[in-house]
Amino acid sequence: MATVRSGGGDPSRSLALLWGSDQPTRARGPKPGLTVRGIVRAAIDLADSEGLDALSMRRVAERLGVGTMSLYTYVPGKSELVDVMLDAIHLEAAAEVPDGTWRQQLEAMARDQWALAREHPWMLHIATTRPPLGPGIIAKYERELRTVEGLGLDDIEMDSIITLINDYVAGAARSAINAVDVERSSGVDEAAWWAATGPWLAKVLDPEHYPVASRVGTTTGQHYQAVADPDHAFEFGLQRVLDGIELLVQRRGG
Amino acid sequence: MATVRSGGGDPSRSLALLWGSDQPTRARGPKPGLTVRGIVRAAIDLADSEGLDALSMRRVAERLGVGTMSLYTYVPGKSELVDVMLDAIHLEAAAEVPDGTWRQQLEAMARDQWALAREHPWMLHIATTRPPLGPGIIAKYERELRTVEGLGLDDIEMDSIITLINDYVAGAARSAINAVDVERSSGVDEAAWWAATGPWLAKVLDPEHYPVASRVGTTTGQHYQAVADPDHAFEFGLQRVLDGIELLVQRRGG
DNA sequence: AATATTCCCGTACATTGTACGGTATGAAGT
DNA sequence: ACTTCATACCGTACAATGTACGGGAATATT
Numbered sequence: 001m002a003t004v005r006s007g008g009g010d011p012s013r014s015l016a017l018l019w020g021s022d023q024p025t026r027a028r029g030p031k032p033g034l035t036v037r038g039i040v041r042a043a044i045d046l047a048d049s050e051g052l053d054a055l056s057m058r059r060v061a062e063r064l065g066v067g068t069m070s071l072y073t074y075v076p077g078k079s080e081l082v083d084v085m086l087d088a089i090h091l092e093a094a095a096e097v098p099d100g101t102w103r104q105q106l107e108a109m110a111r112d113q114w115a116l117a118r119e120h121p122w123m124l125h126i127a128t129t130r131p132p133l134g135p136g137i138i139a140k141y142e143r144e145l146r147t148v149e150g151l152g153l154d155d156i157e158m159d160s161i162i163t164l165i166n167d168y169v170a171g172a173a174r175s176a177i178n179a180v181d182v183e184r185s186s187g188v189d190e191a192a193w194w195a196a197t198g199p200w201l202a203k204v205l206d207p208e209h210y211p212v213a214s215r216v217g218t219t220t221g222q223h224y225q226a227v228a229d230p231d232h233a234f235e236f237g238l239q240r241v242l243d244g245i246e247l248l249v250q251r252r253g254g
Numbered sequence: 255m256a257t258v259r260s261g262g263g264d265p266s267r268s269l270a271l272l273w274g275s276d277q278p279t280r281a282r283g284p285k286p287g288l289t290v291r292g293i294v295r296a297a298i299d300l301a302d303s304e305g306l307d308a309l310s311m312r313r314v315a316e317r318l319g320v321g322t323m324s325l326y327t328y329v330p331g332k333s334e335l336v337d338v339m340l341d342a343i344h345l346e347a348a349a350e351v352p353d354g355t356w357r358q359q360l361e362a363m364a365r366d367q368w369a370l371a372r373e374h375p376w377m378l379h380i381a382t383t384r385p386p387l388g389p390g391i392i393a394k395y396e397r398e399l400r401t402v403e404g405l406g407l408d409d410i411e412m413d414s415i416i417t418l419i420n421d422y423v424a425g426a427a428r429s430a431i432n433a434v435d436v437e438r439s440s441g442v443d444e445a446a447w448w449a450a451t452g453p454w455l456a457k458v459l460d461p462e463h464y465p466v467a468s469r470v471g472t473t474t475g476q477h478y479q480a481v482a483d484p485d486h487a488f489e490f491g492l493q494r495v496l497d498g499i500e501l502l503v504q505r506r507g508g
Numbered sequence: 509a510a511t512a513t514t515c516c517c518g519t520a521c522a523t524t525g526t527a528c529g530g531t532a533t534g535a536a537g538t
Numbered sequence: 539a540c541t542t543c544a545t546a547c548c549g550t551a552c553a554a555t556g557t558a559c560g561g562g563a564a565t566a567t568t
Contacts, residue, residue, distance in 0.1 A: 003307055003379060005436055015454045029514025030564040053257055056555065067517040069557080078556065125257060129432035130447055130481065133455055142467035149466055155473035157490075163482065164491040171425030178383035182259050193384055200269045201387055212403055213396035219409035227384065228417065236411075237418040244498030283545030284533040310524065321548040323526080332525065511568075517561095524555075533546075538539100 004052060005127040006083050013076045014083040018134030034064060036074050040084050044120070047085070051181060052122035055082075083132035089120050091136030097143055102249070103242055105147040106161075110169050110238055117173040121181065124174050152252040161245055168241050169234075176230035190226055197227075258306060259381040260337050267330045268337040272388030288318060290328050294338050298374070301339070305435060306376035309336075337386035343374050345390030351397055356503070357496055359401040360415075364423050364492055371427040375435065378428050406506040415499055422495050423488075430484035444480055451481075 017036065042063045047055045057078055061068040075081045093116050098108050117124055131137055144162045153161070183189050188196075198221070205214040221227065271290065296317045301309045311332060315322040329335045347370050352362050371378055385391055398416045407415070437443050442450075452475070459468040475481065 003435070003439075005432070005439065012450050012454065015451065015458075019454075019458055027514065028512065028564090028566040030516080032515070034515095057557080058555080061517095069517050070515075072517095072557075073515055127428070127432040127436065129429055129436055129484075130451075133451065133458070133481075138459065138464060138467060141471070142464040145466040145470055155470045156477060159470055159474045159482075160487060160490040161494075163487045164494055167425035167429070167487070167491060168422055168495075171421035174381070174425075175383055175421070178259070178381040181257070182381065182383055185257075185259065196266050197269065197384075197387065200266065200273075204269075204273055204387070205392065210392060210396040212399040213392060216399055216409045216413055217395070220413045223410060227387075228413075230383075233414060233417045233421070236414040237421060240415075240418055240498030240502065241422075241495060242498070243501045244494030244496070247497045247501070248494065281545065282533090282535045282543070284547080286546070288546095311526080312524080315548095323548050324546075326526075326548095327546055509568100511566100513564100513566085515562105515564075518559105519561105520559085521557095522555100524553100526552095528549105528551085530549090531547085533544105535542105535544090537542075 003127065004082055004125060005079070006086060006130060006132050014080045014132055015134075017075070017080055017084055018087055018132060032074075034066065034070065034074055036084065039064065039071060039074055040081065040088050043081055044085050044088065047122040048120055051184060052125045053185065055122070082126060084134070086123060086126060086128070087132045087134030087136040089116065089123060089136070090140045091134070094136070094139055095143075097146060102147055102151055103246060106165060106245070107238065107242060109144055109147060110165055113166065113169045114173055114234065117170075117177060121177040124170055124177055151249050153249070157248070157252075161248075164241065164245070168237060172230065172234040172237055175228070175233065179230060194226055257381065258336055258379060259333070260340060260384060260386050268334045268386055269388075271329070271334055271338055272341055272386055286327075288320065288324065288328055290338070293318065293325060293328055294335065294342050297335055298339050298342065301376040302374055305438060306379045307439065309376070336380060338388070340377060340380060340382070341386045341388030341390040343370065343377060343390070344394045345388070348390070348393055349397075351400060356401055356405060357500060360419060360499070361492065361496060363398055363401060364419055367420065367423045368427055368488065371424075371431060375431040378424055378431055405503050407503070411502070411506075415502075418495065418499070422491060426484065426488040426491055429482070429487065433484060448480055 020036075039060065043055060043060050046059055046063060057071055058068045060081075061071055064071075071081075075084075093112065095112050097105060100108070141162070144165075145158055148158045148161050179190060201217070201221075205217055207214045223229075224232070274290075293314065297309060297314050300313055300317060311325055312322045314335075315325055318325075325335075329338075347366065349366050351359060354362070395416070398419075399412055402412045402415050433444060455471070455475075459471055461468045477483075478486070
């Protein structure tokens with residue numbers, strides 16, 4: 001499987017699929033046996049349970065009890081299918097914006113994103129430079145922007161803050177997610193990997209050449225029983241990022 | 255190609271490769287015609303110029319003028335090869351730590367990482383939950399930690415700060431990198447994509463349902479002539495992150 | 509009944525990582 | 539000098555991928 005990338009297909013085809021009216025167009029020919037929605041759901045189920053690497057047109061068709069090529073009647077290609085999958089999970093996850101200060105709202109937003117990534121780990125493996133601008137993603141963007149509306153920031157700053165939070169959460173979540181993925185695909189669990197790596201590391205991390213790294217590496221290794229703890233890293237980083245944003249808001253008089 | 259993941263191979267095999275003495279073990283049989291270093295260099299060249307999707311054992315062997323399977327004499331598999339590639343680029347990039355305040359040093363470190371990702375865009379497509387702990391990566395870790403040594407932080411906090419910066423830069427750089435990748439792989443450049451998407455977006459982003467998103471989306475779209483500007487996002491976010499870290503350092507009395 | 513249109517899908521192709529086993533090479537042991 | 543045997547090299551084969559192509563079957567419109 002090549003790198004899975006949103007926006008890799010024909011944009012207007014993806015957009016038509018995303019916003020396409022679900023009205024059953026009166027037409028000749030045999031009755032459709034499938035729906036786009038059903039295909040997308042099957043694909044999401046497959047990716048949730050077996051990972052993005054297991055997501056193939058053949059496997060999706062198998063789950064639906066049809067031939068592989070039948071899918072292409074409903075969906076132009078795998079690229080566009082992935083676009084719709086991505087938008088769909090954001091649509092389902094549409095959460096209420098909680099009450100509270102802007103900071104509490106931003107924090108909740110970050111935690112929602114973190115939770116969504118836990119539920120659908122494959123979403124972080126999809127490159128979204130050209131996001132599928134469907135109803136789910138747009139609604140999410142609207143919710144996010146509202147948390148920083150009215151703080152005295154200009155539009156560009158508001159957008160930048162949202163981007164910052166999303167970039168940061170995605171980065172931190174990727175680490176947590178990968179730990180699960182690599183265990184599934186390699187069969188080597190964290191403990192086994194650390195057991196194989198630790199002794200090598202001790203031999204190689206000599207305090208002469210790497211005084212600080214060997215000290216800190218030893219401390220963190222013992223503390224986490226692993227090379228790092230993604231959950232802790234997420235919490236720590238989130239507070240720093242929010243602190244940084246708060247400073248800007250204060251300067252703008254929010 | 256399945257998702258490329260570091261730590262997917264046998265850890266001790268990767269580590270042996272990473273730290274393995276380069277001394278030519280006196281042995282029987284024909285003279286080796288290749289070296290691990292040469293294979294790694296060819297693989298890096300290929301990935302640099304054509305992307306990670308184009309990195310295949312066949313293509314690497316072709317560049318070296320040997321049969322595909324000959325590579326397996328030197329390298330256990332593709333996983334381990336990627337591990338060594340990743341360590342190698344960090345070893346080459348080993349930069350001097352500049353003088354200045356800890357903040358200036360951290361900022362320089364982030365910019366170095368950003369520049370490295372520009373040079374070797376494929377590095378960000380590799381999942382590094384279990385990083386290849388070779389001489390390049392370890393030396394980098396040591397350099398990074400030294401910038402936050404002596405500020406009154408404990409070891410865990412020092413490690414967390416480094417993780418935060420690296421996570422953030424990786425996240426922001428991924429956006430910039432993907433813009434280039436998606437253009438290469440799809441043949442659709444940013445302007446063409448935006449030309450196809452913009453009109454759709456205008457139709458769909460109605461101010462009734464999405465008042466804030468439509469306003470901000472329009473402003474940023476006109477400002478960037480695209481859906482976002484990764485370079486601007488990087489600069490903005492970096493200052494917020496550093497501000498947040500500075501607050502912590504101040505509280506610790508640094 | 510004829511026609512136009514749509515759904516379904518079998519086959520085929522190029523590309524991937526790498527397991528397996530065979531052959532050639534050249535240093536060490538006799 | 540001759541045998542032994544570890545090592546380098548690599549052709550072939552297999553299972554899996556996305557999807558182009560074209561044929562067959564079903565059904566609403568004419």
